[in-house]
Amino acid sequence: MSEEGKKAILDFMAAKKGKTKHYFNELCKAVPDLKMMQAKKLINELVAEGKLKYWSSGSTTLYMLPEEGSLEKEEKGMA
16 A cells, blocks of 8 residues: 555645645545555655655645755745
């Protein structure tokens, strides 16, 4: 289920055109048959593999695909 779950999460994110960042709870919807801790493990594995990136505002952590843009460029735009 691990590889299928990872693929489901990546497919879910790719299908959401126009939205680059996703909350953890949104990503859990991609794998409804998994418990939250199991989904968290898959998401963390995807981050470790470089297939997802973290984005944090300081109080909130979101996830994005690496090709969705440079974090540095986005953070400069926020300043």
